Amino acid sequence: MKFFLDTANIEQIKYFADMGLVDGVTTNPSLIAKEGKDFEETIKEITSIVDGPISAEVTATDADSMVKQARELAKIHNNIVVKIPMIKEGVKATNVLSKEEININMTLIFSPVQALLAAKAGAKYVSPFVGRLDDISHVGMELPETIREIFDNYDYDCEIIVASIRNPLHVIEAARMGADIATIPPKVMEQMFKHPLTDIGLEKFMSDWNKTFGN
Numbered sequence: 001m002k003f004f005l006d007t008a009n010i011e012q013i014k015y016f017a018d019m020g021l022v023d024g025v026t027t028n029p030s031l032i033a034k035e036g037k038d039f040e041e042t043i044k045e046i047t048s049i050v051d052g053p054i055s056a057e058v059t060a061t062d063a064d065s066m067v068k069q070a071r072e073l074a075k076i077h078n079n080i081v082v083k084i085p086m087i088k089e090g091v092k093a094t095n096v097l098s099k100e101e102i103n104i105n106m107t108l109i110f111s112p113v114q115a116l117l118a119a120k121a122g123a124k125y126v127s128p129f130v131g132r133l134d135d136i137s138h139v140g141m142e143l144p145e146t147i148r149e150i151f152d153n154y155d156y157d158c159e160i161i162v163a164s165i166r167n168p169l170h171v172i173e174a175a176r177m178g179a180d181i182a183t184i185p186p187k188v189m190e191q192m193f194k195h196p197l198t199d200i201g202l203e204k205f206m207s208d209w210n211k212t213f214g215n
Ligand code: E4P
Pocket: 006, 026, 027, 028, 107, 127, 129, 131, 132, 163, 164, 165, 183
């Protein structure tokens, strides 16, 4: 299973990349805006830290402009994956761009049939948003599970990125269902390390050792 980091924060990307935990990075306009730095420069810097797929999202909403923006983004680095929203114009743009071998991550996927449309249009990745479904009282994780079942029936070259992850349980469920990728916010990545028994266990080992051998 691949872990992507869901952030545009350079320090956090470096921090987790140093542990070998970052197979790729996803950004979106909100995450880029949160950092307040130049979009292209930020994406370029991320590509210099992580050698894997880096998602950069278009901000246009009509197909022609999406295609233009996507071509520019794809020029930044070979690892760029262009994120395109799951709207009709986005599907149209994906159909054009996938034929040019530009990798597309179709984002804002909230239903299995949207994922099927994305795969048919040639998207390399689909991003079902589980947390935002949970937020409106739907069981978010049912979405990637159904998409997994559908994709397994066919031979689409399309990977499932479980997105909008809110807690470590989402990551476990994504792994259990065989999702290809979980894109994880730094805060959740941090939570994934924690277990109180690990801390208590280590404290006891250290104190027993120090009692006998000193520190
Ligand atoms: C990643 O591809 C998505 O943009 C991101 O996971 C959305 O997460 P959010 O619902 O926490 O904003």
